[in-house]
Amino acid sequence: MTTMKPIQNLLSTPAGRRLLIAVLVLIGLTLAYKLLYPLMFESYVGKTNAPLTYDSSKRLTDAEFEALAADLSREARYRKAASIVSTDQEPFARQVKIEMLMGTDSVVRDSEPSHIKYFRDAGIRRYEGPDTCLTCHATIKIDHPDGTVATVGTLEDIVDSVHFKFQSDSGGFSTYGYDGRQVNSGPHKIPVGKIDRACGIPGSFTWTGWAALVEARPEHAPEGEVQLRSEGCGQCHIGGNYQPATEKMMPIGDVPNEAKEGIDCLICHSTRYDMNQRVVIRDANGLRWDQDRSMRAALTVGPIRSENCLRCHQHNMGGDVYLHNAAAQEIGYAHQRILHRGAKRGNPFSPHDDAHAAAGLQCTDCHRPSGHKIPRGRMGVDLVANDLPGQEVSCESCHSQAPHNNSEHKALLNGHIARLACETCHIEELQPTNVVLRDWVHPTWNAEEGIWEPTDVYLSGEPGKGFTFLWFNGNGTFLANALGNNPNKSDAYDPLMQQIARIDDPEIVAAVRAKAIELKERYPEIDVDRYVEMATNPLSQLSPELLEKRERMIQSNLRSAMNQGESRIYPFKRFNAMMYEDMSNQGPFGAMILPFDYKTYYETGDSRAAVVKAVQDPIVRRMYQEPFKLYMMDEFMAYFGVTDGWQTLYPVVDGKLVNVEPHWMRQMGTLMVNHGIQGSGRDCTDCHSPDGIMDFSKLGYTPERAAELEDVDIAEQLTSDEMSAQATPSD
Template structure:
């Protein structure tokens, strides 16, 4: 008599469903998962390649930038004040004074900021670990290790990137009914309940049944947040997927076409690719050309003059349009919690979004100087003009101007920036050694707080891509154009020539301001681009 495994009916149904759905974007996992048991369950199937997914391993994930949170920068990328190349063993979120929060994730990893007694989970978690592809424990790289321990196989959260319906919660781990403490005596916070050392993955069974390929909504779980205080990206953004992404159907032509992030960024084996930019921190694969050309080619325009510009003007300079920005974060300003929101916390000041805020432009040759300033120059044969969003921060400093990293969980709870700075400085002093400083490029331990002082930088703009509203000739080549040619290295005489290159348009006063100028030409150009197919056809018929 034939005998079958007890799961045979489920396996049979799943096999039928898999065959049916091979051509589908997502495979229905409801018949595969009776109860979620963590990453080992996922890898049990996905160590084998399917028609729509390659074979993977937990090692692939452990060595991805979303887990490592660090990588080595490209050769000849970073330069010091004297212009000399600076090489560090590694770069990335773990071992740096991280941009917007201006602190070190090593001691701002994951903590409980606020909790409501009626819930069993942590209601207000905080820290860099909330966007790590693990369940809350630091990766092996944070410990200075070159490879993960066997126990890290369970420190992978497949659902945060792959589950459509996933509300990641955090829980205080317990031992014999008491909070489980780390080496510093702090409660351990994990996204999976852990009781007496046993992880209960089953709380996410419903979420696990919705897994599939990543899409924009899963990526935006982390990349749409501007900072730990979760400022809405709709109101404040940097035009970059790093923080406050502009990837929505009404803001980006690729999003409106239904493209997923992985269409451009997937490099295989759970690795992501991205082009060189000035704010490169950690990466899997860096490509040395504009990613746009991978799909659109080197000459994507019908108008040859535009194609000629592509040799020295980046695609994003014309096509990446953003209308809002968080221009400055002011650490000297304490914003109190909303009294009507029990989970509201203290935050620092942040400027309002301004619809008329303009991007700046600079030459970029693929390398950076101090504070991520793009390097490059007109006529060097390798630079292009790229757009940037200037970003300012009013930072706490010692008497010599060195930045002091705060301990953010302290500030979020109390609003006392001075206490947060004292705690952060002490944590930093315990972390820093001359060897670590040299290896990772961490500056020496700062002195005590003395003053706040502004720091300016610029973030690259890579999303918010538009075709219809892209800059036209008259957007730049008029006296009130978007580019400052003198700042780009052109002489005063050449700048004036470029500004008046188009001359007075023979199109009349189209905007009704009583003048015939470059703005009228811009109106005509916009009309031309919106109707160029019909106009070109009409011209061809009249030849």
């Protein structure tokens, strides 16, 4: 009776009854959010979550632990000693000196992996992912640029990072929609980033291209033998779940604990991570990416170095076939990852091809993290989410705005900084595997790999071919076009109608024609002349009405963003792709491109069937329904330049594509290239000559000024040998 009296008293008044009802409703909503919402969300997007296991996570006995510790200690001490002892001596004598140094206290202290002692003392004999790391690292301290220090939860900091979410709905984008608005600067913010940005380089969304096991039939394999190959966006994600963190792009909800337990801490933090473990595996719940959870990897955790970052990022920078891509040498013990011949950017960060890497600089020397948030700088042309948009990442941070100080011509050289970015002179070329034109509609059989793959119509790393020069003020469009203008603010500079909307180089046009003729042998429906015109003059795909609307939107919506701040001439990698597009959602700058299902595409070469399969993915179906339209797709298409909103006409009927057509995107994407820096800059005559690498007229200069800039006599004031010695970025 005593315990019931407070409840009776509470129920005796109307206010008390209302309070009790409110408390019960709140408890009910909390339980529904925690228990029912995750299940409802999984059903809505057609994905699953489940406890994750990894074969590489094995418990060691004490004896096995000590044997491994001794092995790792010896390896680390040997590397340290070998880096000290000169190589310019007789091999046996050098080996003796190395062995002597390995036993010294200083080498042991400076090189032995610290986590050996931590794990030994804590009795940890099995690495179990974040649970193991959080035993000691439940919180971390973050140094902010303003000098303040904050303590944050480690797991929450990771889960809220772009490396995990693949998107952001916050402001801070340097991207402008074709409607003239800065992305996510207004009250209606939408999630944008790699998670929902269809792209012509990988040919898919992360939703539909997360993890695939492809049946390959390489020519060197015994007749009839099938080899499973791994493919998908998840290979460059720090999670190990069955899909990207879609929950984080919704207005409410969090990723489940199972997904958090799948975070791959070691791919970033271990010095001995085995990329051969990074392959697609299948379990009872579906496909996901495996990871290295071995004690060898866990015991060799250390400071993050470039090698850690490049396990993923060299894939997009140097490319899969780049000779010095270490991760591409470890493609899997089983289910080997597919390597792609065309490089996304073709500007590797490696001591062999980059002056800063050769000098020993690490990625985080420039991209200085705050906790697990990594800055990418204030400038960017592509729709890439940015954890720290206000944090500077630039050459000037080290080299100042007057980097040339060891030359009698330093005033002239430093004067160029007002008009030219450092990269313009110090990136002379990209890798020859840099892909410029990629055709996903007409795949080509790769006999060596035993799969169909997109046809790389044109590859080049040369200036004017693989990359071009554009004015850039730090802003970009929704489809990765650099924005900026000649300081004269003239409308004559119009790259969206000129440089990146047309290819008139005879060599490239001839190469495109040759590839079209080759493709016609397999695809007789190809009209070679029309194929060449669409690839080299993508605006020819627009109706006169859309073309006129495009010109009007450039002037009314983008000119102000182009004229903001100060522009300089930067190098930009050019890229265009032929893909299938939903013509119900078309505007002057293109139509919504549709993804491919990797397994169908690589195995059958039937590109239309691959699109049908991908579009039937549950989350793509949801895109074509009213909730997604209202939540994000209307806003997404407004940025895309489509003024009529998102049309929810589902493009697959009875298993066939409806109102879907193959097209080249209406303009080339322009991707920033900031690595592959050479110590010596260009010769003056590379630019200042009638056949130089820059088209000064298209850069918005008057005919008179363009003629002056092409006068070789001006450039010859500095000789080639002087420039190579004087124009280094660090002199």
